[in-house]
Amino acid sequence: MHSKDDISGSGKPSDPDYTNPEFFKTTSGDEFHCTREQNTLDWVFNHPELLVFCKSKNNEIMCLEGDPGCGKSVCTKSLVSEHVFDAEDRLVCACFITKNCPEEQTAARALQSLLYQIFTAHPALLSIHASDKIKNVGRSILSCKESLWDILISVISDPAIGKQIVLLIDGVDESDDPSWFFSKIESLWVGIKTEKDARVKLFYTATLASLNIKQLRVIQSQDYVNNISFDLEALSNSYLQSCNFSTTNNLNISQAFAMLRQQNSNYLAFNLFRPEIEKQIVDKPRPHQVKFLSSMPKTLDQVYNRLVKEYDSDDLFRVLCIVFGAAEPLILEEFSVAFAVSSGMGYHGDIRQKQPRQFDQFLAKTCGPLVKVVGNKVYLTHDSLRDYLLCVRKHGRPAKFTNVKKECHNVLSAACVAFLNLKDVKSNCGYTGKSLPTSKKRKLTGSTTPVDSMFFCFFKYTARYWLQHFRHATKHTSKDNEILQDLCTPQKVGEIPHLLQMCPPHNREITKLAAEIKNLIPQNCLTEESKTILSLYIAAWLGLDAVLKHMLPTRWGQKIPPAPGTNLAQTYINRAPRKGYLPPLGIATKNRHFASVELLLKGETVPLEYDMAPHFSLQLSVDLDWTSLFQYAFQLPDKEGGKASSRIEKQYADQLKAAAASGKLEYIEGLLSKGPKRDEFNLQSVYSSTLYAAFDADEPNIGIVEQLLDHGADANYRAKNQETILExxxxxxxxxxxxxxxxxxxxxxxxxxxxxxxxxxxxxxxxxxxxxxxxxxx
Known part of the structure; x- marks a missing residue:
């Protein structure tokens, strides 16, 4: 446990030990997976390609390819635990990538894990290959995949590592940047494939091999459906032998297992649905059994769909929302608090006071096999369940899961508010939006709860972001942008970067926003106008369209005559918080929050401030997704769409002309590449007038001229009473x-x-x- 002072202290962290392998310490990720059952996965272990891969005296690369649930991760862990690759003077290192945990999903974390295993086995290599880089950048190197990859390549090239190294990377395509990872693996292979000394063997798993390498050895699970079915038969027989069912129940369950194997040869689907089969077969009437057997799930998604319906309850919904929406996995104590508060602080109000084991049992009863607890933290049972919850319409999911991300924010923000009892929040909101009774506030913040302990960092750094989303997505108060304005006061700005320092590296959007706020808030007190401008900017940055709707007038998009008390948000909607920054429409477009873009386009909004100096506007405009701006403008109703499209087209044309007149090809290339597609929008007149403007430069750029002509500019264009383009x-x-x-x-x-x-x-x-x-x- 740590005190609050430990968390918020201002002292600098001690310098890392550049020569200690513990600097790279992290889990390999194998704790999320089990090893194979007896007599299963032999189709991999006895595969000719794997046997050649193991015995070959050349450098080798191999992929186990298959759909989610076909045993790739179990196989990888079993290859290590059964010492399949072990040999004299050979080092075996493995890492497991999973989307089920954001920290475990990064390519950088995977490389860090491999380096930790290498440096633990050969500590002297750290000083040679990594110490200097660590001295230059410190702990930030652990989040830099390029630097870590360079270190890995350098290390495996060192003869001191031993005769050979075997690298196993499970789930390459599950990483946060799979294309980067695949390209690096391919570049590694290009560098070693012709070497005479067999010093590297690389084994990886993925849904698709994704590498165009002639020497790549591949095992494809879809070629071994029958083998998987035999494995599942062995598993079901073993399970039935261990259970004390009646002969009749045994026969009925065995029949159900056989039907499931026939429909779905998938280890994960079998293990997830096995408890459901037992529940629906044992001691149930024959008509009920027949009805159940008539519709065995054929895909993994259908298994999830059946389980969600089977456990359908508000408790299940809240649990899935909390697991899905957490910025990092919650330990059982945290989870019980979040669940208690999100349940309305009613009869679940004391659930967090149970022992972790009791709450673990509650999760098993509420969610069945849909969630699991690993190392006292709560996860979805498999990363494929996360994909299932995201793909709504495709699989006909229950309606309550149609906007799971938004619901996650609502649930967790309520927990943050009620639990922390933040001083800067004028009213404490529960999940229902009502004020908490004093007795319940005491109950949630009493001495029995270690409020200042390190594991409540999660609530501290997410409270502000989720609170604002929650407050404006439910019932609005008369103080329309109170929470956002709290963020924008000079007194609070010092807290924000510190609170957000505890964000995991993957939450870059919030980290960047914290840095922006620090730069934007002036030293003196903010006026109401500047508060409004900054509030609009933050809401657009985060894509909080509910906040924008609430701040803007009810008649947004209509001409409202000036009057005393005119809505400040409408007045300053096209203002950036500082010179050289984007206004709300621009920042919403840049961050690809298209619901907010569509909303803002209904008013007199523009993506760039009027009268901005060209060198500022050009730097900003090349980052904008002009294609989406045009598309959303033209999708609006005729009256609104005509006005919006003409505004967007005018600003786009102005930026093109300014870029052409500057003579800088990179500006034109950026604007054209992110501009509207030629087959969707006819902008020949815009390109032609830009071509004419290109010759206003002191030294016109031939590259700009050629780019515009390629985009359809008319070489015979002539402005009224002006010279021809040729002249x-x-x-x-x-x-x-x-x-x-x-x-x-x-x-x-x-x-x-x-x-x-x-x-x-x-x-x-x-x-x-x-x-x-x-x-x-x-």
Missing amino acids: AAAQHEEPKLVIALLRAGASPNIHSNCGKRWYEYDGMEDAAKEAGFDIVMD
Whole structure:
């Protein structure tokens, strides 16, 4: 246990020991998986490809490929525990990646685990290959996958590591950046495939092998459906022998197992549905059994669907929401508090006071096999359940799971508020939005609860974010943006970065927001106007469209005449909190919160501040998803859509012209790549006017001209009473510009009579000839 002072102390952390393998200490992730049952998975262990992989004297790479639940992780752990790869002077290291736990999902964590195992076996290698890098950046290196990969490559190249190293990586495609991981594995193989010394063997698992490597050895589980079915038969027979069922029940259960194997040869599906079979078969009437047997699930998702319906209750819903929405896995004590508070602090109010084992039993009764407890922390039973909860319509899930992320925020924010009794929150809200009775406040914050212990960091750093979401997603109070404005006061800003330091590295959005707030809040007190601007900015940053709806007037999107007390949010909706920053529509677009984008477009909003200096606006505009802005603007009803699309098109055109006039190709490339698709929107006039503007630069960029012509700019475009594009280009006396226009279809015979003809400028006759034209003088 740690005191509050331990958590919030301002002292600098002690310098890490650059030579101690404990610096890299982390779990391999194998605790989430079991080893194989007797006489199962022999189709992998006896596979010719695996046997050759083990005995080969060359560098080798191999993949076990298969759908979720086919035994990939169990197989990987069993290969290690049964010492299949062990040999003299050979080091075996394994890591397990899972989406079920955000910390276990990062590529950096997987590499850290491998390095920890290597440096523990060979401590001297740390000083040679990692110490200098650690000295330069400290503990931040543990979240940098590129640096960790470089260290790994350096280490496995060192002869001191031994004759050979075997790396096992389970679930490469489950990592937070699978394409990066696959590309690195491929680059490793390219570097070692031709070496004579067999120093590296790499074994990995994935749903698809995903590597185009000729020498890749692959075992595909879909080729061994019958073998898996035999394994499941052995498991079911073993299970029935260990149970004391009657002969009739044994026969009926055996029949159900056989039907399940026939429909679904999947280890995970079998183990999840086995308790359900027992429940629905043992001592049940024959008609009930027949009805149950007539609809065995055919896929893993159907298994989840049946289990969710079987355990359907508000308690199950709350448990799944809390597990799914937690920024990091909760230990049983934390979970019991969150569950008690989210249940309304009624008859569940004392559930957190039970012993962890008692609450573990409550979870088993409430959720069945859908959740599990590993190392005193609560997880979903398998990462495929997380995918199931996210894919709503595809599998016809019960309606209450249609917006599970939002519900997670509501449940957990209520727990945060009631539990912490935050001083800066004017009213404590329960899950129902009602104030808590004084007696219950005391009950939740009494001396029996270690409020300041380290494991309640979870509540501390999530309270503010979830609270604001919860308050504005339920019943609104008269103080419409009270919580957001609390975030924006100078007194609170010092707390925010510290609270958010405890965020795990994967929660980058909140960490970035904390840094932004620190930069944006002035030293002096904020005015109501600046509070409103900052509140709108934060709401748009996080995509809290419920907050935006509440802050903006009821008649949002309609012209409201100025009057005393005009809504400040509407007045300042196009203001950025500071020069060089995006206004709400811009930041919502950049962070891809499209529900907020659609809402904001209904009013007179723009993605960039008016009258912003070009060097600021161009840097910001290339980060915007202009394609989505155009699409959402055109999807609005005719009246709103016409206004929104014209605003977006005008700002996009202005940015293109400013980029063209700057002469910087990277701005044009960024805007065009993130701009609307040519087959969906006709912006030829915009590209043509931009092409004309490109020649306003002192030294026009030929790359910009070519890019615009490729996007359909009209080489014969001419502004009213202005020179032709050819004439504007010829004035710069740069043949490449004129040649590009002529080859794109510019007519050499159109003249503006505003001065010299284009071919009368120096070098233009030669340019015309190179483009295939002969100049004939009048």
